[in-house]
Amino acid sequence: MEKGIQWNEQVDVLVVGSGFAGLTAAIEAGESGKNVVVIEKMKSAGGNSIISDGGIAAPDTKLQKKWGIEDSEQMMYDDMLKAGLGLNHPKLLHTVVSNARSAFEWTIDALNVPYLDRVDIFGGHGVARCYTPEGVTGGTILKKMLQKINELGIPILYSTSFRSIITDEQGHVIGGAVLKEYDYRADTGIPANIRTQRGIILASGGYGADVDFRSIQDPRLDEKIQTTNKPFATAEVLKSALNIGATSVQLSEIQLGAWSSPDERGFGDGPLFADYILFQYGVIVDPHTGKRFVNELGDRKQLADAILHIGYPCIGIADDKAVKYSGWDISKAIRKGVVKTFDSMDDLATFYDINTEALQASINRYNGFVQRGIDDDFQKPIVDEAYPMEKAPFYAMRLWPKVHFTMGGLSINERAQVLDFNDNTIDGLYAAGEVVGGVHGASRLGSCAITECIVFGRIAGQNI
Amino acid sequence: MEKGIQWNEQVDVLVVGSGFAGLTAAIEAGESGKNVVVIEKMKSAGGNSIISDGGIAAPDTKLQKKWGIEDSEQMMYDDMLKAGLGLNHPKLLHTVVSNARSAFEWTIDALNVPYLDRVDIFGGHGVARCYTPEGVTGGTILKKMLQKINELGIPILYSTSFRSIITDEQGHVIGGAVLKEYDYRADTGIPANIRTQRGIILASGGYGADVDFRSIQDPRLDEKIQTTNKPFATAEVLKSALNIGATSVQLSEIQLGAWSSPDERGFGDGPLFADYILFQYGVIVDPHTGKRFVNELGDRKQLADAILHIGYPCIGIADDKAVKYSGWDISKAIRKGVVKTFDSMDDLATFYDINTEALQASINRYNGFVQRGIDDDFQKPIVDEAYPMEKAPFYAMRLWPKVHFTMGGLSINERAQVLDFNDNTIDGLYAAGEVVGGVHGASRLGSCAITECIVFGRIAGQNI
Structure with missing residues (x-):
């Protein structure tokens, strides 16, 4: 496949998406000296992360101790497994809970995210283990991540849409085809190919706003059902990985919020x-x-x-x-x-x-x-x-109800490497955040999404 | 892709699998004068069909009238939708219930399947609408299908394992790669390529016995959970379609039988x-x-x-x-x-x-x-x-409980054509039976699987 491809640029690592998972991965890869570029199809960073309340769950933290809350990795694991009706992938779930505290501390120590001096309990959690940034918005975390990205000199290419994964004859990922100057409404842009020396990290989010894709998996969720997501939360990046043999996990597990108004x-x-x-x-x-x-x-x-x-x-x-x-x-x-x-x-x-x-x-x-x-x-x-x-x-x-979160997505291992049907890794392909499936099983608990984004974003950025 | 392929034989229609769906499809395609071949990886026909009890559900039948049972397509639709928790694809479900009676009558009129003079009610059905062949075994139906296959001169190539779908440069299905003289235990055989003029009908069944594949979708279902299926109910044919861009539907919906004994x-x-x-x-x-x-x-x-x-x-x-x-x-x-x-x-x-x-x-x-x-x-x-x-x-x-049936599978339309991510048909690719997903949603009702096999088997065979 490589022959005849016009490469427009070359990087070590291409990160697709500029929400919490993508920016975290870019920071970690950049910190280790890799040449990283982030692409974002919209005109600004943050995806759905920026409209979240920013709450992040972690067990066994200093803040919990301060407030006298007893918690453990096992308790968080059990809560998430119960909500997930046992469908959670044990190894991925374990990876999230065992790295949750260090992920939360990283946002404080490395990013200087300011948190409110409180610990909250959300539905389905057995104890209070949720930390909320100042302003009660994901924007607070995002701003700090963008500062770090800027310090590291990592470019974010806005209005750049990911279209397909380019592999060599052995199936190794060697780059990505994108559309630059992407016009979101017309779905058009200028084709370009980015060569990747080390690989691609997919951090493109879920498909809650992709009516066609989600209604294949749950036919009730047609255009009459709204979503709490931004309208650009669509499946094209997920599909690009399925097209080269990545395995999907539990795509029909789509979470609806029942607290929402059609008005x-x-x-x-x-x-x-x-x-x-x-x-x-x-x-x-x-x-x-x-x-x-x-x-x-x-x-x-x-x-x-x-x-x-x-x-x-x-x-x-x-x-x-x-x-x-x-x-x-x-x-x-x-x-x-x-x-x-x-x-x-x-x-x-x-x-x-x-x-x-x-x-x-x-x-x-x-x-x-x-x-x-x-x-x-x-x-x-x-x-x-x-x-x-x-x-x-x-x-x-x-x-x-409105579509709120898609639990399903790509199959990965504990190192954030994307897997094929036979649980073999696809060389050079990583994923983190909502594009991944299996962590939450049948139902995600509140405030566990940001934990997942940062845990697997860090792992992907460190391992690639 | 076509250049350089050594074709070992050529047919109009290649049917993969010799259970109820495959044989029905082969009969219908053969009846309309097409040159059909059926391949079966095992040494004899029938797959899981032969070990079923043979019960088939249909509404509004003569036998129901005889026993004074009031029923309708809508009632069967509603029962299946309720069991499926609303996840059933409405068009596929409608296709099954509206063709159920004619499918049942076809087994009597065209195949001479003998049924017991009784109508049974199974769990989840609102009325008695299940018909049981003599001997209370799928073998009774299978025997009649094999007689018809024989009459039509349709060959069944036993010990022939399907490996991959061969497409041309436009993505049209033009044949299949198989292993002949297939050694099931060693997973080896003699490679051969079968050219198909009209296409391939995948009727390879579910993945209830495929521990690796099923546990990606439901990690609880590891090797410690038994299955009612034959051990060869595995996912390789399903994967071959996913590898050329077919869409999967609800793969994590895996049914456990509650009537089974651990003894x-x-x-x-x-x-x-x-x-x-x-x-x-x-x-x-x-x-x-x-x-x-x-x-x-x-x-x-x-x-x-x-x-x-x-x-x-x-x-x-x-x-x-x-x-x-x-x-x-x-x-x-x-x-x-x-x-x-x-x-x-x-x-x-x-x-x-x-x-x-x-x-x-x-x-x-x-x-x-x-x-x-x-x-x-x-x-x-x-x-x-x-x-x-x-x-x-x-x-x-x-x-x-034991793993009994996999509701998930390939996405098809009402004509049994396999669909890609964008709901476009994949030219020359059809599917019927348990390899298909979406008819039953979250849970299949008893005796509706054989109905589905025969309804979509007939449609696939007639349309290809």
Whole structure:
């Protein structure tokens, strides 16, 4: 294949993608003196990383000790395996948890990322082990990474789209075909070939926004389902690896957020109300029947599946007491009209076209469960602070799942090398971050994605 | 690619695999005058088909009418979609259910397959719609297919292993590379290339026995988990299609059979008792508690997940009346010691080390549900013929899941054409049967596999 190829430039290492995984890999490869270039199809860096809240999970940290939290690698491993329904690849999962603390410390020691002086617990974690950067945004981490990239003199080629992997006759990766001056809307650009002496690190993210690709694996996820991802979270780089014999892992494991509203784009502001207030203290009803149909405190997968099974947006309701008790400020969601307020349950029923008597009967039935502490219908665990829903105003939002994360991706080994069907490495091909499959199994826990990006980004950058 | 290839023979259609899908495809292609050859890597025909019980599902049949059973395509569609957790590809599922009756009738009218004069209900089906050939074995159907293959003069090349798909420069399929005189244990043979004028139909079955391949997708399913499949149910043909750009669908959806016994190898003889007698008329209990823990007529996934969650083999129990009423001969399973008989429930409890009082309480409670027609605990549908379990001898078997079926496989369209990542057809490549993915979603219902094999086998053979 090499003969006849016009090489436009030559580097040691080509990194595809400028999110957390790609920049981490570039920094590590650059630190060891390799000649690195990062390509990014969009006009600026950060991909989905920049719109995340920046939370990173790690066990056994100084911050945990300071707050008196007991944790261990094994506990984090067990939590992730439980959420993943046992489908997680043990070696990859072990690699993530055993390197999580050093990855977190690296962001402090090498990058000077400032973190809030707190440790949070997210759903599915057995203990508080999540650290949040100042500003509660991935942008804080990204800015520090870009500073380091700049110090190291690593160029980021923006508007440069990766198209295919170039191999020699033995199947070794020797370069990549790209489109420069990439026009994202027209999907056009100027072809160029980059020769790589050491190899390529794929860090292109997931395919949550790639309707065609994701709906092959889960036909429910057609264009009617929104995503919390940026619209450019597509599968072309993943496909380029499959095309040269890389193996895919668990591509049909696609995570839906159940806390999302169809009345706003992206992640939005509704999830704060849904995840922190209504799931715990309120109810979700089918507007066609006025009835509950699910344990509102089920995990993401259970809730999303139940709502999708209903087939149209369902209505989540909480009362004033719940909102006040929670302490969260949901005024932005209300201003945007994502969360609506009603002076009475009748008004609410009328607005959403729910049969008033049926809705009130459901609320009464649920209130009875709350008073008895047992949900006969859906076995929702009634939290200690719960009380009957009865105090106006009532708050409501429409709930319709959005694609949030793709657990599936490329098969890699513990050294971040991409594997073929027979678990052999593909010479010169590495991958890290959401483009990789197998770490999270059937369901990813919150704040474990950034850990994965940095752990495997570092490993890829060090090993290539 | 074509230049330099030594073609050893030329046909219109090459069919890979001699199970139900492959033979059906070959018959249909042969009936329309095409020059067909079937290759089979083993020394005899039938693959996993021959070890199945031969049950085939179809809605709206004469036999259902005769027995007063109301059914429809939509009801079968809904049942399969529910079991598949909505992951089924709607067009493929619709193709299967809308052609199921004609596929079943074709086996009678064109092949003269003799069926028992009965209609059975299997777990997850809403009504009885399963037809069983005489002898309760897929061998009965296979024999008739082989007769037809013989009549049509279609050769089956045994001990011939498919290795790779040969394409021309435009990516059109023009032939296949095989190994003749294939030595299955040594994985060696004499290379030969078969030129195909019209194309290749892949009907090579699933990868239930391919520990390496299946454990990439579900790492739990390592060599310690048995399979009901023949040991040659491996993935090399599936991989050959992925290697030329075919898309895989839902490879991580791998079904475990819940009716299997750890006390015998392979599919064995226990499943006849479990699936036809105890799930309908009996109970499954956790030997550590003596209690039921699942709707015994739940679908395979529900049952297998529930038993795996318990973590050790559970005990299925039915009474003499159920066995007699069912009409099934389970003497072989009894002779093998897989199903055991007991003169009293006390003896049974003692043998399996179950607390006698707890077990009898569970049986009494269940008998109460049967008398009222409602299972308060697990919502098992109580069939009309059910009656309290009380007549000795009691029959019991240990239940522990085995890998049974791989729902994932190649992406195809309604014409059985294999698709690439962009849903474009790969010219000259067709697939049918278990090598295909997407029909069953997350879980296949019993007796729907043979329906799929025959429906898509016919379509592939007619369209190629």
